[in-house]
Amino acid sequence: MRHILSVLVNDQPRVLARVANLLGRRNFNIESISVGESEEPGLSRMVIVTHGDERTMEQVSKQLHKLVDVIKVQDLSSHPVVARELMLVKVGANPSTRTEIAGIVEPFRASVVDVGSNTLMVQATGDREKLDALLDLLRPYGIKEIARTGVTALPRGPIKVPS
Structure with missing residues (x-):
């Protein structure tokens, strides 16, 4: 578990x-x-x-x-917890595919944070499943680099600590 x-x-x-x-x-x-x-x-x-x-x-x-x-x-x-991870992913993108990639990242509430001559860098936050789903959609464009923070989390509301 x-x-x-x-x-x-x-x-x-x-x-x-x-x-x-x-x-x-x-x-x-x-x-x-x-x-x-x-x-x-x-x-x-x-x-x-x-x-x-x-x-x-x-x-x-x-x-x-x-x-x-x-x-x-x-x-x-x-x-009950709120758990999130931050991911930066650099994906291959020429001028003709940039709009297409932007359309993929938008429903994930991700954003393009850097544009290179042949790449885009996307920033996304969420749970592991959401980030993995975004990566699956970006793979056909060619993933160049990925950096992930790992999980950070806090309990929702008050938490009872055993004495």
Whole structure:
């Protein structure tokens, strides 16, 4: 089962490396990880997507709590969440196909953010399925490069934290 973990950590050097190392040593695959500032000064929020059953995820949470710089761990998978990913994709586009490509990206609420002589760069946000669907439609034009941020997520409304 896919899990989204929200981990509040001290904003210190090497914290990301320690978290990734801990998960790697225990043979957990990190599907994506994103880190950025949080609402609390001096703290960062890591959003980690991984796979495992409930027992495995409980062990992951316990192991993360053992790290000095980890303040709070939440498994968002059992709560309603808003989860998004950002993607930039550079696609082959000559002057005659640019309008066609613009017509493809518009229903996805994506936008063209750069135009080269033979390429367009498209920016899109959304869930993984939406971004994958957009990529499938752009593939016939020739994908030159892709950069994706990985998932970032927050729970909807108040979340109950077990005591």
